[in-house]
Amino acid sequence: MHEIYTASSSAPVNIAVLKYWGKRDTNLNLPTNSSISVTLSQKDLRTLTTVNSSRNFEKDSLYLNGVSHSIENDRTTNCLEQLRSLRQQLEEDDPNLPKLSQWKLHIISENNFPTAAGLASSAAGFAAMVAAISKLYELPQDASELSRIARKGSGSACRSMFGGYVAWEMGEKLDGTDSKAVQIAPPEHWPNMKAAICIVSDLKKDVSSTSGMQTTVQTSELFQYRVNQVVPPRYSQMVDAIKNRDFETFGTLTMKDSNSFHATCLDSYPPIFYLTDTSKKIIKLIHTLNDAIGKVVAAYTFDAGPNAVIYYESENEEVVLGVLFGVLSNVDGWNEMNSATLKVPEGVPLSSLDSTIASGVSRVILTQVGEGPKESDMFLVAP
Amino acid sequence: MHEIYTASSSAPVNIAVLKYWGKRDTNLNLPTNSSISVTLSQKDLRTLTTVNSSRNFEKDSLYLNGVSHSIENDRTTNCLEQLRSLRQQLEEDDPNLPKLSQWKLHIISENNFPTAAGLASSAAGFAAMVAAISKLYELPQDASELSRIARKGSGSACRSMFGGYVAWEMGEKLDGTDSKAVQIAPPEHWPNMKAAICIVSDLKKDVSSTSGMQTTVQTSELFQYRVNQVVPPRYSQMVDAIKNRDFETFGTLTMKDSNSFHATCLDSYPPIFYLTDTSKKIIKLIHTLNDAIGKVVAAYTFDAGPNAVIYYESENEEVVLGVLFGVLSNVDGWNEMNSATLKVPEGVPLSSLDSTIASGVSRVILTQVGEGPKESDMFLVAP
Known part of the structure; x- marks a missing residue:
């Protein structure tokens, strides 16, 4: 039997109105200051990411806009490790669950806007990947908790885990657990x-x-x-x-x-x-x-x-x-x-x-x- | 008898290496910070100013690069008033001196570089004017004292009263008497x-x-x-x-x-x-x-x-x-x-x-x- 699990998520671009610039910890992507952004409509700007998981996959792979990319970078690896470890906890609690945490992932990602435009697409990209994998893994964590994982991929990606008006609270802890995104207001609060x-x-x-x-x-x-x-x-x-x-x-x-x-x-x-x-x-x-x-x-x-x-x-x-x-x-x-x-x-x-x-x-x-x-x-x- | 007294002085351009930007007193041209500049060679960049004084002159006049300019501005008026008052002190001490402080001035000024180049010429211009008039008036004040007068014309003009490496000390006094230029080192100290x-x-x-x-x-x-x-x-x-x-x-x-x-x-x-x-x-x-x-x-x-x-x-x-x-x-x-x-x-x-x-x-x-x-x-x- 060739079993494949799959999930697809889209995520938005966000443009900061109070800028993130500077890390106090480059490894954990912890910022030197809190920032605030507006999430933009996915109708115009979004990344769509499909993730597939199967015991037959030999290695993790990543396609961005039709081009194969190495997954061997700290930013992506950090995100995948943390998502897998959250999945593993679920699997330990419920032995009936398929052991997705042990299987390789195929990640396919695409923007609906020209990459050449020079719009920061990494925020939408990491947010879509984290959203899709958390869906695939059926993780119970909320958007704020997931934003800490997206943050490790690309700092500003944590803000793309919410719609509307979003703050990235810089946090104080050395391990970064309090450095996460929160929603200041949903889009319908200030829809115009x-x-x-x-x-x-x-x-x-x-x-x-x-x-x-x-x-x-x-x-x-x-x-x-x-x-x-x-x-x-x-x-x-x-x-x-x-x-x-x-x-x-x-x-x-x-x-x-x-x-x-x-x-x-x-x-x-x-x-x-x-x-x-x-x-x-x-x-x-x-x-x-x-x-x-x-x-x-x-x-x-x-x-x-x-x-x-x-x-x-x-x-x-x-x-x-x-x-x-x-x-x-x-x-x-x-x-x-x-x-x-x-x-x-x-x-x-x-x-x-x-x-x-x-x-x-x-x-x-x-x-x-x-x-x-x-x-x-x-x-x-x-x- | 048509008596004319005359003097001519040239003054250099200076380019700051520690910038002057911001006044704490806009009237007296007192800066928010001390600055440092290098005076550039007059062979390449200088203002030459000739000043004439005669009891027959009806009003002060000013020609810059062949064009008549109004002298009715605070910056020029401030400089002229102070120079005349220093001359007046000399005339009071020595009644034999001609009463130049009472006579009108004709000021003619010319740059040896194209004005269109956008090089700040006001520093050299006010420095040359102050130097020429102090010569005409035979003032005993030294360059630092004269720099306080040039400063009122254009802040950075005070630094053009010296060659070589020059500091404009911001000073602390409200009346600005300690805000003046001093020479850090003459050109021959670091001639290359x-x-x-x-x-x-x-x-x-x-x-x-x-x-x-x-x-x-x-x-x-x-x-x-x-x-x-x-x-x-x-x-x-x-x-x-x-x-x-x-x-x-x-x-x-x-x-x-x-x-x-x-x-x-x-x-x-x-x-x-x-x-x-x-x-x-x-x-x-x-x-x-x-x-x-x-x-x-x-x-x-x-x-x-x-x-x-x-x-x-x-x-x-x-x-x-x-x-x-x-x-x-x-x-x-x-x-x-x-x-x-x-x-x-x-x-x-x-x-x-x-x-x-x-x-x-x-x-x-x-x-x-x-x-x-x-x-x-x-x-x-x-x-």
Whole structure:
């Protein structure tokens, strides 16, 4: 008999509004500060992962977007070991269960967005893998407990274990057991949160975030101040802003924190640059828009790369997408509805619409706040 | 009788290695931290200022590079008032002196470098004006005392009152009388200090330094830490490095401090950007060079603009200019000697020579450490 157990889960991308940058323990992926993110809709951005288990499999294997990848890396190994050990406890309690913990796994994973876009896909990837395997293993652990496992794969993956508005509590313990994600609020608490992502072309990416953040930890003096003095009060303010659906505060803190994070990158030695001239033009455009409207209707944030994520509330969609469409109408990603109705809002000086932005942006992705990992009835097959 | 008194002085540009950014008193130009600079040779970069005084002049007037400018601004008025009051004391002590303090001044000023280059010329300009008028008035004050007057015109102008290696001591007093420049060492103490300036094209300059620095003071949390914790120890280390002619320390601190300053600009709200993609490519190139050589042979620094100033010692000219010539051979500013002999040093990977740098650089200026203000026998005439 050729027995195969299988499970499929999808998981979302999350984009931090209070940034994670720097580990206090590189092995356990324990961060130097707590962070907060918004989970984005899986309709637009998600990883789907199918896991298969069989006593006949000879070794663990992993396919990402159709390409075979080695599973022999600490990050993946750490996750698999912990999931297997949780499964083993179940098997010890109930000898009738199949001994999945002893069997090899075949993991097949696919993104619904172009990897070339440079969107951090490792968070969604590790979250989907942990979700799928925990489903396969029928683990009783809740999303917060599973987030500790996803965290070992990729720090920010722990936040993709929840939908809506999510905090990664840095924790204090040396073993990392209290460093986990919690949901601040579900998507339906603040459902009108939208995000426009501008994919910015970048010929040579700067250093990876994994090595970049440790350069910052080791060399930036300003970073120590950020971690100890700037982030902690900002964290409570951001939690309150989310609870109160206070976009003015949410947006201001989001922009300030993105700038603060990139400032510590620049203060690293050698300095690290993720923002390009195009990124800066988008920053200026958003400030011009907010100034013209007279309040914060749009907030940019940048991860370890040049792509802009612009948060806004749906009631301000016309002005926010209007100004973006004003400079980016030629790039991919607008739908027919957008193209027909969008125009630059009154009050925004036409001279501020820098037409050179378009040459640095390859596409826009329009999305919104969304749900956490979901079991899926779609099953991927290895190529 | 048509009596005219006249004097002419030239003054140098200085480029800070420990940056001045932020005023604690905007009226008196009192800085939030002490700073250190190198004075550059007037052969390559200087302002020449001629001042004329006559009882027949009807009003103060000012010509900069052939263009008439209003003298009715606080910065110039502050300087003139103080110089006149010092002259008045002399006239009170010696009634035989002509009453120059009562007469109007005609000031004619000219740079020997293109204003379009975006090099901060206000430092050299105010230093030359103060030097010329103090000469005309035969003031007994020394350069440090005069630097307090130049400081009121433009903060960094106080450092252009000396040659060589200069500190601007921030002082503590509310009236600013102890906020002045002092010479750390004359040019001949460390005479082999060279500077290669890469003039970087920038279509739209970001905010002026005058308004930019106050945005930073008011909004950047990281700035407070820079001023209180980062700069003070760096100041003593930099003074020691200069006294010991220790280029490794001098260069490392210079680069770190430039990055720290620009980091606080980025941490401002709204953020301020002076470094462009071209600036960043030059930064990377210098780190690649230093890594290839195995020590710090070149150190970049950037003021409130995209131009790179690269300090190096003359014994390393071949490798430093070699790598710059490798990417910038097509731009203006190289002399025949350079062009004939320069080649990329061994050990620098050719792949690191980003040929797109040249499209962002309009010229190089090769210069070195130089003298302070000098009386001149060249007299400018208003057009």
